[in-house]
Amino acid sequence: MxxxxxxxxxxxxxxxxxxxxxxxxxxxxxxxxxxxxxxxxxxxxxxxxxxxxxxxxxxxxxxxxxxxxxxxxxxxxxxxxxxxxxxxxxxxxxxxxxxxxxxxxxxxxxxxxxxxxxxxxxxxxxxxxxxxxxxxxxxxxxxxxxxxxxxxxxxxxxxxxxxxxxxxxxxxxxxxxxxxxxxxxxxxxxxxxxxxxxxxxxxxxxxxxxxxxxxKHENQSMAQSANRIFLNTWEDSGNSKRHSTQHLSRLGHFLEICGRYPDVASRSELFLSSAGFFFSPKKFFRYLDETCEYSAPGAYGEARRLMVRAYRTFKKSDRYIKT
The missing domain is CATH 3.90.550.10 (Spore Coat Polysaccharide Biosynthesis Protein SpsA; Chain A)
Known part of the structure; x- marks a missing residue:
């Protein structure tokens, strides 16, 4: 050819x-x-x-x-x-x-x-x-x-x-x-x-x-989706932060995209099309979670460890690959 x-x-x-x-x-x-x-x-x-x-x-x-x-x-x-x-x-x-x-x-x-x-x-x-x-x-x-x-x-x-x-x-x-x-x-x-x-x-x-x-295998990135610190450095090796801003970063990126293409759609059209997704109660909790982790990483880390320990006490661990 x-x-x-x-x-x-x-x-x-x-x-x-x-x-x-x-x-x-x-x-x-x-x-x-x-x-x-x-x-x-x-x-x-x-x-x-x-x-x-x-x-x-x-x-x-x-x-x-x-x-x-x-x-x-x-x-x-x-x-x-x-x-x-x-x-x-x-x-x-x-x-x-x-x-x-x-x-x-x-x-x-x-x-x-x-x-x-x-x-x-x-x-x-x-x-x-x-x-x-x-x-x-x-x-x-x-x-x-x-x-x-x-x-x-x-x-x-x-x-x-x-x-x-x-x-x-x-x-x-x-x-x-x-x-x-x-x-x-x-x-x-x-x-x-x-x-x-x-x-x-x-x-x-x-x-x-x-x-x-x-x-699908146990070593791929999605298998580590619960490990937020691992994902920080997997995506960006220069990211040495001991906290994650994944959801806040995605929100900021979304807002930037909304204003990038006035020849295709207005900022307000794009914002309103996805506002329900980015500002849902679940997302607000994520943003609050990441803000707290950023603002007080020591106290937040200890509180989160206790919460995770309690959660795992009642929930059986699950493998990424379900056979």
């Missing part, structure tokens, strides 16, 4: 990885198996100390469309995701986590969908959660968002309310859309706001013939 007329492949795929020797090869092989061949793959390594670099360089030697970049230090997950975009140059861009993989027709079908829908910002395949390459995750309940012909403000509001599993961020994006955003911001769950931002800028197209395989 001929290269795009700007001299670069039409599709750039970015694999952000840290200590990924366990699953990286599966992700790379799924890219090599694509029926659509006009792509380049960038592997951005967050200063891994396992065999991630050796694996990546071995595949670079086998195919000159694969490129390896190594950060001098661990930038955190968010910045490494952004680095993949920064060092790529395709008309379309897709993130692929090192522990996931895609069906051989994924890129072909998603490119065709974007070509057929010039007003779409992203095309994504059917998500399928897996325990390994052969075993579906029996407890999976995720389905792709179906927003039909909803307008920009309605899409934005629905995307902001999407469940915590944010598979849509792994679709195939128009690079021109991503370039208008701040990409991933330095707080956990910023991908949800990014998805909402791209939904504001264009329609989402579901491609049911293509499949995105999401691996």
């Amino acid at each position: 001929a290269a795009h007329n700007n001299g670069h492949p039409r599709v750039s795929i970015g694999i952000p990885v840290y200590m990924g020797e366990n699953f990286l090869e599966t992700a790379i092989r799924s890219v090599l198996a694509q029926t659509y061949q006009d792509w380049t793959l960038v592997i951005s390594d967050n200063a891994s100390t396992d065999s991630t670099e050796a694996i990546a360089r071995r595949y670079c030697a086998q195919d000159d469309r694969i490129h390896y970049h190594r950060n001098a230090t661990n930038l955190g997950a968010g910045a490494n995701y952004n680095k993949c975009v920064e060092i790529s140059d395709g008309e379309f861009f897709k993130w692929l986590a090192h522990d996931d993989w895609i069906s051989p027709n994924y890129i072909e079908k998603c490119v065709a969908a974007l070509d057929a829908n010039p007003d779409a910002s992203v095309a994504f395949g059917k998500p399928k959660e897996m325990l390994d390459e052969d075993t579906p995750y029996a407890k999976s309940t995720f389905t792709a968002p179906e927003w039909g012909d909803a307008g920009p403000v309605e899409r934005f509001a629905m995307a902001m309310r999407m469940p915590r599993t944010c598979h849509a961020v792994f679709g195939l994006y128009r690079r021109s859309v991503l370039d208008r955003t701040r990409l991933h911001c330095p707080y956990y769950t910023s991908d949800r706001n990014l998805v909402a931002e791209t939904a504001l800028l264009g329609r989402f197209v579901t491609v049911p013939e293509a499949t995105f395989y999401n691996r």
Whole structure:
């Protein structure tokens, strides 16, 4: 297949990885198996100390469309995701986590969908959660968002309310859309706001013939979702705070997005579309919780430990992977 007329492949795929020797090869092989061949793959390594670099360089030697970049230090997950975009140059861009993989027709079908829908910002395949390459995750309940012909403000509001599993961020994006955003911001769950931002800028197209395989395992970030301090530094390695402002950060990011696109929708339209979500009683409790932790971390930490201990006394612990 001929290269795009700007001299670069039409599709750039970015694999952000840290200590990924366990699953990286599966992700790379799924890219090599694509029926659509006009792509380049960038592997951005967050200063891994396992065999991630050796694996990546071995595949670079086998195919000159694969490129390896190594950060001098661990930038955190968010910045490494952004680095993949920064060092790529395709008309379309897709993130692929090192522990996931895609069906051989994924890129072909998603490119065709974007070509057929010039007003779409992203095309994504059917998500399928897996325990390994052969075993579906029996407890999976995720389905792709179906927003039909909803307008920009309605899409934005629905995307902001999407469940915590944010598979849509792994679709195939128009690079021109991503370039208008701040990409991933330095707080956990910023991908949800990014998805909402791209939904504001264009329609989402579901491609049911293509499949995105999401691996469920005990070492992935979502398995640590209750560990707020871990998530602070996982998303942003420069964040040494002993407290979390995840929900306050997401609120601030939402307010910023509301005023960023006057050519698409007014600040008031976007604010009102999601005010019920961001200012619900549950959210207010989260904001108060984070403010107290920030203001008096010592006293707060002791009180929270007592509350958690009491809670665990009455609630049986649950595993992240439910079999």
